Amino acid sequence: MNDQKRAKxxxxGLMIVAGALSTYFLFREFAAPYLAKLLDPDREKHEQARLRAQANLQRIQRSKREAIDDGGHATDGSRQTTKVEELVLNEYENQVALEVVAPEDIPVGFDDIGGLEDIIEELKESIIYPLTMPHLYSHGGPLLSAPSGVLLYGPPGCGKTMLAKAVAHESGASFINLHISTLTEKWYGDSNKxxxxxxxxxxxLQPAIIFIDEIDAVLGTRRSGEHEASGMVKAEFMTLWDGLTSTNAAGKPSRIVVLGATNRINDIxxxxxxRMPKKFPVPLPGKEQRLRILQLVLGDTRRDPEFNxxxxxxxxxxxxxxxIKEACRDAAMVPMREYIREHRASGAAMSSVDPQRVRGIRNEDFFGRRGGGQILMEMPTPQPSTANRRGKSSSSDQWEDPEDEMVPVSPS
Structure with a gap:
């Protein structure tokens, strides 16, 4: 009897343990996620992010499909083998998906950039084509694949961000415009996720380009005194950039390129x-490039017949x-300002202003601070090159002496 009682x-006890384990696993797998979503204070925000991200990706996919239907060629970059509806994204991927940019949303192409033809051609041949049409470079194996990272560096205002916009517009690849605020979260560890x-x-979404403007602010030099969370984000970024998951099962590198722009390359x-083997210096524009920029900026602006x-x-x-663009903007305001003042002095109403009677822009409109902007105050003084500072006679191509190139122009 005692043996039977102990067996019962x-x-x-075993049935109670089995029931408890079954209840635990059922609760963990089904009830807990549901309750977590139900009680999550950010549940509504995550759901809205998911819907916006899906709508954004669907619009981008639809635009690519329409471009192909209109007569475009379906490259590997424009073919999307996986439909957006079939993509399963977590809450963090949904936040990042909001940063995916549609090419038609960017009105800047390579033709809109003044100069930089050499950089544009190399960007096409060594980055865009291998990324979007890898079959053209298959004979070279991994050596001719797109680089893992590209850096555009140089002085501010020389076209680095504009080049990135043109790449996004013309590459056909998925373009993720990554902002610093996207990677910043208040909860510890969320930035890494x-x-x-x-x-x-x-x-x-590959082929994909991840663009980080002012990359020195995100991935700057690691220092002993920086915050632990910042160091963890940099370490996570570098680990995923070219770590164990950067190639597929066949050993081929992923078609993902990180494109960065900075004017402080020494702080990176x-x-x-x-991890950015391709580095393109974007220097101050030379004379031919400045002329091309002026032609683009002043293309639709009325100019005086004697404008040089x-x-x-x-x-x-x-x-x-x-x-140069701001100088053209301020100079174009000079004839408009003159006409408005004359019109106002005559006592006429401002509603009767006729823009067709505004004179064309002249050379002297670029000189003198009349609008508080970038108008030239005096002849710019060239900055000496490094070679000249060392006492050598050679001069740098980056700096030009405007006094040597000046052509006298009589006032209009």
Whole structure:
């Protein structure tokens, strides 16, 4: 009797344990996720992010499909083997998916960039084509694959971000415009999960380009006194960049390129620079490039018959493309300001202003601070090159002496 009772007690204990384990696993697998979503204070935000991300990806996929139907060629970059509806994204990937940019949303192409033809051609031949049409480079194996990272560096306002926009517009690859705020979270460890989501989403959408403007602010040099969370984000980024998951089962590298832009290349961590083998310096524009920039900026602007664009291209030596654009903006306001003041002095109503009576822009409109902007105050002084500072007679191609190139122009 005692043996039978002990056997029944043992069997009852085993059944209780089995029931408890079954209840635990059922609760963990089914009830717990549901309750977590139900009680999550950010549940509504995550659901809205998921819907917006899916709508954004669907719009991008639809635009690619329409481009092919309109007569475009379906390259490997424009073919999407997986439909957006079939993509399973977690909450972190949904946040990153909001940063995917549609090519038609960017009105900048390579034709809109003044100069930089050499950089544009190399970007096409060594990055865009291997990334979007790898079959053209299959004879070279991994040597001719797209590089893992590309860096555009140089002085501010010289076209680095504009080049990235043109790459996004014309590459046909999925373009993730990664902002610093996207990787910043208040919860410890969430930034690392967002970094992982960036690469996992790029892997699902490949070929993909991850663009980071002002990359020195995100992936700057690691220091002993920096915050632990910042160091963890950099380590996570580098681990996923070219770690164990950077190649597929066949050993082929993933078609993911990290594109960075900075004007402080010395502040970028050495390990990050090692992962960006392609580095393109974007210097201050030379005379021919300045002339091309002026032609693009002043293309639709009414100009005086005696306006000399070559003269303006020469006297703007040492200015960046952004400075030249602002100088053109301020100069174009001079004839408009004159006409408005004359019209107001005559006592006429401002509603009767006729823009067709505004005179064309002249060379002297670029000189004198009349609008508080970038208008030239005086002849720019060239900055000496490094070679000249060392006492050598050779001069740098980056700096030009406008006084040597000046052409006298009589006032209009």
């Amino acid at each position: 007690d043992l069997l009852s 967002l970094v992982r989501a960036v690469f996992s989403l790029a892997l699902k 961590d050495e390990a990050i620079l090692r 664009m070559d003269y303006i291209a020469k006297v703007t030596a040492g200015m960046s493309g952004s400075d």
